[in-house]
Amino acid sequence: MASSVLVNVKEEVTCPICLELMVEPVSTDCGHSFCKLCITANCESTVQEQGVSTCPVCRVTFQFESLRPNRQVASIVEMLSGLTLFPEADHCERHGEKLLLFCKDDGKVICWLCERSQEHRGHDISLVEEAAQEYEEKLHKVLKKLMKDEKELEKLKADIEEERTSWKAGENNSKGNQIQWEIENVQTVFKQLRVTLDAEENRHLEKLTKEEERILNSLAESDKELTQQTQLVRELISDVERRLEGAVMEKLQEVKDPMERSKSLTPKKPKTFPRTKRMVLQAPDLKGMLQMHEELMEVRRHWVSVTLAPSNNRFIGNCALWRNGRLIQANDLFQTWNSHSGFLGTPAITSGKHYWEVDVTKSCDWFLGVSEGRYLNTTFKDSVSCYQPNSGYWVIGQQNNDNYKAFDESYTSDPLTLALSLTVPPKRVGVFLDYGARTVSFYNVTNHGFLIYKFSNCSFSGNVFPFFSPRMSVVPVPYCEPSV
Incomplete structure (x- = not known):
């Protein structure tokens, strides 16, 4: 009973133009009330001579300036805005009418007042029974596809799980063997590279050690020869100085001997090893090898x-x-x-x-x-x-x-x-x-x-x-x- 009373009250405060609860309600001289914006727009489109308009409900003429705010209606609208008149699922929350229609454009169940509103004007509207039958067929197709997708996803998930298991199994399967083989191959290759590099290093170091030994031996031999030559020169110098300090007969005695020895004694220049001409080691092309x-x-x-x-x-x-x-x-x-x-x-x-x-x-x-x-x-x-x-x-x-x-x-x-x-x-x-x-x-x-x-x-x-x-x-x- 209370709900029906509220419905009647709501109908009284519903704008006849927009079919919604009135916003800033105003009343005409004939007693009908409208949203301020709705009646203003209506007056602008239907205004006659001397500013006379016609009431959209009873067609009685009125002056636009005579519109007055209806505070009583505004208070009722404010109270109704916080109430749910029809909590049932088959009633429109906005208008309280039964939901008997379906808007295909918006995909919503609506009432007859919704159909007449600006929101659904010109839309494709059908009875809910007809729409339900049509969409039931579509939903069955969607369900069939989704169930097929679910099976495919379950199969893919099972395949992934099997794949993960096969990779985790390691040595017990070909994939694990392949990865293990690649790991061992990489380790072996780099081990071989290190062995090759170590061997090359040892070969070059051994070569340099032998070269150093050869150079030092050659220099030692040259030093020995120079020492011998120096000793001979010094002995000859002593002999010549002694002759120069001696008597005439002593100077002339076998005087040609030191002169001949001096001519035949030529300092032998030792072999040297200039550092600027040494060959620089060329490192292996590791980048190319890799x-x-x-x-x-x-x-x-x-x-x-x-x-x-x-x-x-x-x-x-x-x-x-x-x-x-x-x-x-x-x-x-x-x-x-x-x-x-x-x-x-x-x-x-x-x-x-x-x-x-x-x-x-x-x-x-x-x-x-x-x-x-x-x-x-x-x-x-x-x-x-x-x-x-x-x-x-x-x-x-x-x-x-x-x-x-x-x-x-x-x-x-x-x-x-x-x-x-x-x-x-x-x-x-x-x-x-x-x-x-x-x-x-x-x-x-x-x-x-x-x-x-x-x-x-x-x-x-x-x-x-x-x-x-x-x-x-x-x-x-x-x-x-x-x-x-």
């Missing part, structure tokens, strides 16, 4: 396990294949080995980046690299010409112990090979194939990853394979596992 090592570490991230392909290599020439697929050695049972024989490895490569290493420690005659497999085990009069890029081979090799070559076009006396100068003979050779970039690079792992040679713009036409030829070597040559 850059080479970093490049090697980067390509080693693309390590692949290479084995020989038994189906292709089972009965090739003068070689025997070990069971593990990793070792090659010459076999004296056959004498038909021709210099173009070789082995293809697996995997077959058609894309991506791949790196492997070959141990050539005990071999002094070998070819290795990448091949498309053309002309394999075919006898040619000129075997060198077959190892060219235009024949599907990108290889380097060693012949006659220290003669290193790249089988590529050159401007030397041999246009089919390019001589390579290696300061450190390789014991392990790394091969890096970047199929997408069309490059094949060879690294001297023994010399901190020094780049031996790089083929660019390789015209790969399909599958390419790791290639190795032990030639006439009688020792096994293994493809290496990742290790330090």
Whole structure:
């Protein structure tokens, strides 16, 4: 009952123009009240002759100047502003009317008074039942998507947890092994660098010590000779002075002897060692060594396990294949080995980046690299010409112990090979194939990853394979596992 009374009171103090509680209420001569701003705007738009306006409710005319403040209505509005007439969820908090409509533009449930207000004028309005049915379908779609997203997030979280567990497991999995291998490799490389630097330091110090000893011995010998020469000169001086002080006969007796001795006695100038001409020690290029090592570490991230392909290599020439697929050695049972024989490895490569290493420690005659497999085990009069890029081979090799070559076009006396100068003979050779970039690079792992040679713009036409030829070597040559 009290609520209905309050509703009636609220209707009495609601502005007929804006349908809101009146602000600064004023009354006309006919007794109707309005917001001051609302009735002012209405008068400006409907003013007639001599300042006469019409009441928006009863259409009775009035003078704008006759408007008077309605303090009683203002007091009621002030009291109602602090009250909640309808706490129920299905009633409008502002107007107290039932919420039967839905504004699609604002996404709000409204009452019929809200619909007529300026706030929702011109908006897309529908009944709440119709809007509920429409949005129920949309919400079902949203719910379905969210549930799918939740499952995906749970799977991703599980994958991350599994990934974290696998990394934490350390030595029990390949990822842990890879990190551990990289840690050990870094430690080993820097240990080798320190050993190399210590050895270089000791070598230079020993060289300087020996040089100092040689110089001091030479100077001591020169000092000894000068002492002897000084003694002879002093003896001759004494002899001449004695003759000059003696009698005439004494002066003339064997007078030519001191004169001849004086002529033959010439001071011998000792060998000296000027400091300004000494050679300054050139320190090793540590920055370059570290850059080479970093490049090697980067390509080693693309390590692949290479084995020989038994189906292709089972009965090739003068070689025997070990069971593990990793070792090659010459076999004296056959004498038909021709210099173009070789082995293809697996995997077959058609894309991506791949790196492997070959141990050539005990071999002094070998070819290795990448091949498309053309002309394999075919006898040619000129075997060198077959190892060219235009024949599907990108290889380097060693012949006659220290003669290193790249089988590529050159401007030397041999246009089919390019001589390579290696300061450190390789014991392990790394091969890096970047199929997408069309490059094949060879690294001297023994010399901190020094780049031996790089083929660019390789015209790969399909599958390419790791290639190795032990030639006439009688020792096994293994493809290496990742290790330090």
